Amino acid sequence: MFHGEEFWLVRVLFQRGLALLYLLAFLVAAFQFRPLAGETGLLPLERYLEAVEFRERPSLFYLAPSDRAIGIAAWTGVALSALALFAVPYGLPDGYATPVSMVLWATLWLLYLSFVNAGRLFYGYGWESMLLETGFLAIFLGAGSTAPPAVVFLLLAWVLFRNMFGAGLIKIRGDDCWRDLSCLDYHYETQPIPNPVSWFAHHRSKGFHRLETLGNHVLELAVPFLYFAPQPAAALAGAATIGFQGWLLVTGNFAWLNALTIVLAIATFSDGILETLLPVAAPATTATPIYLEAAAVLVAALVLALSVSPVRNMLSERQAMNTAFDPLHLVNTYGAFGSVTRERYELVIQGTTDERGAEDAEWETYRFKGKPTDPRRRPPQIAPYHLRLDWQLWFAAMSPTPRRSPWVLRFVRRLLEEDEATRSLLAEDPFAGTDRSPERIRVLRYRYRFTTPEERTETGTWWHRERVGTYVSPASLEEVRRRGARP
Structure with missing residues (x-):
């Protein structure tokens, strides 16, 4: 050589x-x-x-x-x-x-x-x-x-x-x-x-x-x-x-x-x-x-x-x-993708001003820079830049609860506290710049798949999703603190 x-x-x-x-x-x-x-x-x-x-x-x-x-x-x-x-x-x-x-x-x-x-x-x-x-x-x-x-x-x-x-x-x-x-x-x-x-x-x-x-x-x-x-x-x-x-x-x-x-x-x-x-x-x-x-x-x-x-x-x-x-x-x-997941799961994080956090309350979604939360959003080109929070949320979504990813509860706590540094990691906080604050936040778990060419032609969406569970049930700031999401 x-x-x-x-x-x-x-x-x-x-x-x-x-x-x-x-x-x-x-x-x-x-x-x-x-x-x-x-x-x-x-x-x-x-x-x-x-x-x-x-x-x-x-x-x-x-x-x-x-x-x-x-x-x-x-x-x-x-x-x-x-x-x-x-x-x-x-x-x-x-x-x-x-x-x-x-x-x-x-x-x-x-x-x-x-x-x-x-x-x-x-x-x-x-x-x-x-x-x-x-x-x-x-x-x-x-x-x-x-x-x-x-x-x-x-x-x-x-x-x-x-x-x-x-x-x-x-x-x-x-x-x-x-x-x-x-x-x-x-x-x-x-x-x-x-x-x-x-x-x-x-x-x-x-x-x-x-x-x-x-x-x-x-x-x-x-x-x-x-x-x-x-x-x-x-x-x-x-x-x-x-x-x-x-x-x-x-x-x-x-x-x-x-x-x-x-x-x-x-x-x-x-x-x-x-x-x-x-x-x-x-x-x-x-x-x-x-x-x-x-x-x-x-x-x-x-x-x-x-x-x-x-x-x-x-x-x-x-x-x-x-x-x-x-x-x-x-x-x-080194080495990557020794195993390949067959199904895609995503965590969708939502907040509401409803103090009860009822299912029929008006829930607003936090949007991320890379994660495919909105099915209508075209997948973005990020690399060679790195979105570390989005990557770890992909890993966290593989499990049905935050037991293996307890940091997710701290993330929820920071959102309830309306922490500006945490907000900087997001594409959009629906409560930022308003006079409203989230009383409760929930984390839902969805199964995502790419739409077929026929579905995309008909609906204009890139993803199809279905809800498969609740990752974190609606929680107030005090409740998240009691769950152990200490700073």
């Missing part, structure tokens, strides 16, 4: 792509972390402090547990990501470019590690660890006209391999529908947050879905081995991965999972390949500094040692998805 190859152009494209994703991630933290996991969040920051030791989940917020510190860290991350994307350290003299680059990427990694380790449930996704693992390796790529250490691109290909191959293994071992090639009959409809193309993809023929599923297995179980092959085979494997992830990106909302995988796939290219594809040429490079080469070799040795547990897990019949094996998320295991 690396014999006689240069990676200056590859580094530039990779760093710009990673900086853009860091920028998105820190914007999500700036707008969502405080109402979700801040001082008075749905999972208050003090619970993190009570539950773990610093060495178990290190975070700057362990040392400064305040919303002010959260805001400073988030917006600092936004600013530094923008610098990495547009300016620093690419115009600096060679003697300064690499040291400044290392400090910049290390700071981004440390700041985001703080959010992931303190965010707990709302940051428990595989793409969080993958962003951290990728961001850590980016520290050692260098900058300016110096040549990047080739071994770091090998390590990035190793992250990409574990992401893709792990996802393939957990599917083929998991749900029967992956083996009989029928999983995509359900996936587009039941995925966490469908997008505008999901409805159309769902209604493709069964033969199309079988071919898609077979292609998924090839791309996740066979193609990843070519990441380490000589050129142009490695680049062809990377291009196939980029095309596959592009399809996932246009048919679903998986935060920055697909975009980050595309960025990682850039590491399978070389400057020679990119120069044949793009109207650019790499400048003459200078030798990689000895200290950077030495650091890259040490990091490679560290990654090799830390890869034992992830590989053992990946090859195990009891393979776990999206697991970090060290508190710094340096080497992780």
